[in-house]
Amino acid sequence: xxxxxxxxxxxxxxxxxxxxxxxxxxxxxxxxxxxxxxxxxxxxxxxxxxxxxxxxxxxxxxxxxxxxxxxxxxxxxxxxxxxxxxxxxxxxxxxxxxxxxxxxxxxxxxxxxxxxxxxxxxxxxxxxxxxxxxxxxxxxxxxxxxxxxxxxxxxxxxxxxxxxxxxxxxxxxxxxxxxxxxxxxxxxxxxxxxxxxxxxxxxxxxxxxxxxxxxxxxxxxxxxxxxxxxxxxxxxxxxxxxxxxxxxxxxxxxxxxxxxxxxxxxxxxxxxxxxxxxxxxxxxxxxxxxxxxxxxxxxxxxxxxxxxxxxxxxxxxxxxxxxxxxxxxxxxxxxxxxxxxxxxxxxxxxxxxxxxxxxxxxxxxxxxxxxxxxxxxxxxxxxxxxxxxxxxxxxxxxxxxxxxxxxxxxxxxxxxxxxxxxxxxxxxxxxx
Amino acid sequence: xxxxxxxxxxxxxxxxxxxxxxxxxxxxxxxxxxxxxxxxxxxxxxxxxxxxxxxxxxxxxxxxxxxxxxxxxxxxxxxxxxxxxxxxxxxxxxxxxxxxxxxxxxxxxxxxxxxxxxxxxxxxxxxxxxxxxxxxxxxxxxxxxxxxxxxxxxxxxxxxxxxxxxxxxxxxxxxxxxxxxxxxxxxxxxxxxxxxxxxxxxxxxxxxxxxxxxxxxxxxxxxxxxxxxxxxxxxxxxxxxxxxxxxxxxxxxxxxxxxxxxxxxxxxxxxxxxxxxxxxxxxxxxxxxxxxxxxxxxxxxxxxxxxxxxxxxxxxxxxxxxxxxxxxxxxxxxxxxxxxxxxxxxxxxxxxxxxxxxxxxxxxxxxxxxxxxxxxxxxxxxxxxxxxxxxxxxxxxxxxxxxxxxxxxxxxxxxxxxxxxxxxxxxxxxxx
Numbered sequence: 125x126x127x128x129x130x131x132x133x134x135x136x137x138x139x140x141x142x143x144x145x146x147x148x149x150x151x152x153x154x155x156x157x158x159x160x161x162x163x164x165x166x167x168x169x170x171x172x173x174x175x176x177x178x179x180x181x182x183x184x185x186x187x188x189x190x191x192x193x194x195x196x197x198x199x200x201x202x203x204x205x206x207x208x209x210x211x212x213x214x215x216x217x218x219x220x221x222x223x224x225x226x227x228x229x230x231x232x233x234x235x236x237x238x239x240x241x242x243x244x245x246x247x248x249x250x251x252x253x254x255x256x257x258x259x260x261x262x263x264x265x266x267x268x269x270x271x272x273x274x275x276x277x278x279x280x281x282x283x284x285x286x287x288x289x290x291x292x293x294x295x296x297x298x299x300x301x302x303x304x305x306x307x308x309x310x311x312x313x314x315x316x317x318x319x320x321x322x323x324x325x326x327x328x329x330x331x332x333x334x335x336x337x338x339x340x341x342x343x344x345x346x347x348x349x350x351x352x353x354x355x356x357x358x359x360x361x362x363x364x365x366x367x368x369x370x371x372x373x374x375x376x377x378x379x380x381x382x383x384x385x386x387x388x389x390x391x392x393x394x395x396x397x398x399x400x401x402x403x404x405x406x407x408x409x410x411x412x413x414x415x416x417x418x419x420x421x422x423x424x425x426x427x428x429x430x431x432x433x434x435x436x437x438x439x440x441x442x443x444x445x446x447x448x449x450x451x452x453x454x455x456x457x458x459x460x461x462x463x464x465x466x467x468x469x470x471x472x473x474x475x476x477x478x479x480x481x482x483x484x485x486x487x488x489x490x491x492x493x494x495x496x497x498x499x500x501x502x503x504x505x506x507x508x509x510x511x512x513x514x515x516x517x518x519x520x521x522x523x524x525x526x527x528x529x530x531x532x533x534x535x536x537x538x539x540x541x542x543x544x545x546x547x548x549x550x551x552x553x554x555x556x
Numbered sequence: 557x558x559x560x561x562x563x564x565x566x567x568x569x570x571x572x573x574x575x576x577x578x579x580x581x582x583x584x585x586x587x588x589x590x591x592x593x594x595x596x597x598x599x600x601x602x603x604x605x606x607x608x609x610x611x612x613x614x615x616x617x618x619x620x621x622x623x624x625x626x627x628x629x630x631x632x633x634x635x636x637x638x639x640x641x642x643x644x645x646x647x648x649x650x651x652x653x654x655x656x657x658x659x660x661x662x663x664x665x666x667x668x669x670x671x672x673x674x675x676x677x678x679x680x681x682x683x684x685x686x687x688x689x690x691x692x693x694x695x696x697x698x699x700x701x702x703x704x705x706x707x708x709x710x711x712x713x714x715x716x717x718x719x720x721x722x723x724x725x726x727x728x729x730x731x732x733x734x735x736x737x738x739x740x741x742x743x744x745x746x747x748x749x750x751x752x753x754x755x756x757x758x759x760x761x762x763x764x765x766x767x768x769x770x771x772x773x774x775x776x777x778x779x780x781x782x783x784x785x786x787x788x789x790x791x792x793x794x795x796x797x798x799x800x801x802x803x804x805x806x807x808x809x810x811x812x813x814x815x816x817x818x819x820x821x822x823x824x825x826x827x828x829x830x831x832x833x834x835x836x837x838x839x840x841x842x843x844x845x846x847x848x849x850x851x852x853x854x855x856x857x858x859x860x861x862x863x864x865x866x867x868x869x870x871x872x873x874x875x876x877x878x879x880x881x882x883x884x885x886x887x888x889x890x891x892x893x894x895x896x897x898x899x900x901x902x903x904x905x906x907x908x909x910x911x912x913x914x915x916x917x918x919x920x921x922x923x924x925x926x927x928x929x930x931x932x933x934x935x936x937x938x939x940x941x942x943x944x945x946x947x948x949x950x951x952x953x954x955x956x957x958x959x960x961x962x963x964x965x966x967x968x969x970x971x972x973x974x975x976x977x978x979x980x981x982x983x984x985x986x987x988x
Binding site: 416438 | 583586589686692694697698701702704705706707772832835849850851853854855856857858861863864866867868869870871872873875878879882883885887890892893
């Protein structure tokens with residue numbers, strides 16, 4: 125074993141960074157044995173140096189992240205700051221100064237992954253980011269390495285623990301969205317401002333990263349259709365149960381049937397109770413992968429949290445250090461397939477639509493005509509008069525597979541019908 | 557991209573081998589793009605050259621595997637023959653002649669993994685074997701790479717599809733073992749001689765491989781306690797249901813609480829219905845991993861079959877080819893921890909014991925005394941007289957955690973009691 129240590133610069137020392145530092149200390153011997161050389165924490169860049177950081181030598185702490193990255197003797201930079209800047213500049217500077225990078229930064233990878241990969245390649249450095257998607261769950265590595273000899277057709281994932289906690293709570297207790305969100309906030313599963321989670325910005329970034337790796341194609345955050353889950357109601361869960369389904373916020377990356385294009389989207393969807401993703405409870409994450417040869421795989425585990433995310437960071441750190449010792453680099457960006465990314469209108473799936481309609485003869489015929497005119501084939505219709513009847517009835521339509529564009533056209537036309545008082549909900553049905 | 561192809565020798569062209577050859581042909585462009593050089597099937601060694609092999613150039617087929625491996629221009633040998641010999645000699649010969657090896661051979665890896673790794677290292681070649689455990693499910697790579705910065709404490713897996721199919725059938729239909737086995741055989745899930753599956757030889761080999769990688773310690777097949785599932789009855793499933801459990805054949809690799817030793821075992825066990833492994837249906841496999849930092853992870857997918865196993869083989873092939881192009885090798889054997897492997901008697905778990913006892917006063921006191929004398933603490937006892945009473949009753953005892961040695965001693969002593977007519981079943985309770 126080499127005795128001269130590999131030097132690691134840690135950028136950020138919050139929930140994840142402090143766990144990375146802790147494990148680097150407590151598991152130093154194991155890490156050294158697995159890498160083939162000791163690793164040394166050479167510096168820790170933080171914003172607020174006054175905060176006490178247990179177990180970290182104060183002499184290592186600095187507020188000058190740029191100077192740390194430019195020291196010239198750093199082998200690996202671990203970036204757990206998050207956000208676009210200064211993370212992006214620090215990472216590219218790290219490459220320029222001869223360091224490889226391990227990052228947990230989903231927003232940055234989703235937005236600028238291609239440029240970062242290019243910078244890494246230019247300087248012959250590694251860029252690893254297992255921790256950016258689904259925390260501790262090995263997902264990036266299986267997709268880019270284990271399935272490198274296979275053809276992935278679909279990735280269907282619960283990649284946000286906060287929203288899964290909220291939806292699971294609504295499902296199991298009948299609570300409404302606000303009540304479930306309040307509980308998630310009280311328990312620390314949701315942040316004070318939950319927008320990034322509940323509006324699915326977080327999940328969309330992960331979908332972009334997953335789609336890019338799965339399809340060997342550049343997929344940017346802007347390419348991902350995004351719909352949050354704030355409008356999911358207890359009534360939607362009741363409808364889902366009648367369908368033998370539950371509701372999950374899903375990140376869905378698909379190869380089109382003709383193989384020539386891909387789509388990536390994030391939205392709430394009904395999913396059959398028999399699907400392995402349906403039983404993913406609480407704040408857990410799980411990603412279901414369908415490929416030509418392997419068939420259906422699922423990866424399950426904690427999608428966030430300091431220690432789980434640190435586990436993923438340290439797995440990458442070991443790999444990058446091993447590469448460094450052998451003078452090699454791991455797999456870089458693989459975007460050779462360069463498939464086009466189609467808009468949401470091209471997505472083909474099934475729909476569950478709840479309409480409030482006038483309770484009189486002929487309405488069903490009118491509604492059915494609108495669907496037919498837009499080429500959307502109806503699978504089932506359920507009509508029910510209301511108990512507190514004010515002349516309204518409910519019409520629940522479940523369609524066969526249709527394009528999102530056709531469905532949107534259908535709904536627009538339905539809204540114009542006098543007999544349709546409102547569209548109570550539109551939910552996609554996935555995983556069948 | 558390099559234009560000179562990497563040359564692959566395929567040893568074996570059965571269910572898995574023919575899929576490997578097929579995908580190498582149909583996905584040649586993708587493989588070349590992902591590797592950075594084309595791969596060429598340079599030869600296929602088979603036992604019966606007369607069998608028609610669709611899509612494989614007859615000029616490549618040979619019965620002389622040794623000559624193929626010794627050609628000197630082979631970059632990677634893919635071994636999908638199975639069994640100990642001639643696979644072992646062919647693999648070591650491959651290393652001697654400058655080739656890396658991708659193998660799907662669980663029996664060989666479990667028996668001689670250390671020697672094969674040593675041979676690979678001596679010659680500076682790679683030995684990859686993702687396909688040897690749980691077919692297409694990425695498991696070896698996540699354990700040896702993704703979790704390389706973590707400390708794995710437990711691996712709990714359904715690693716044999718045949719037995720899971722049989723147990724699932726018994727659970728869902730109330731069928732007995734023989735009836736469920738017959739159905740598995742008829743559907744092609746069980747072989748004509750199902751011994752390797754139902755007596756858990758297959759699962760034991762996988763447990764040895766998983767334990768070795770998870771704990772960075774050599775674990776040989778002989779170190780694995782093995783108990784088949786042929787004696788599991790419909791009555792056991794009824795008992796399991798009363799406990800809120802089902803029964804699975806589990807491979808269990810554990811680090812002892814003091815961290816200084818490990819155990820590996822394969823046997824049927826009750827597992828709570830709420831555990832993610834409980835809902836693994838049919839012939840699917842799943843492996844649950846518990847580690848210090850990552851927490852609980854699960855990997856799920858098809859554990860056997862030509863195409864899924866080929867997917868794992870090809871993932872390894874891409875990795876080995878990439879290593880070759882960069883002049884590096886991937887992770888070799890990691891056995892530095894060199895923990896001792898404890899015998900089954902040291903395993904600590906809970907037990908569900910069904911006794912046939914004389915239906916008279918004082919029996920429970922006698923039985924309870926025997927448990928106490930052996931230091932096995934009782935959690936619950938359920939006593940029930942039989943409908944067709946011939947003076948016998950049933951006594952179901954569920955213990956707290958105790959060592960297997962204590963439990964064995966308890967059962968021996970129970971058998972000597974006049975009032976105990978028989979021990980109907982002993983089942984371990986896991987995953988709580």
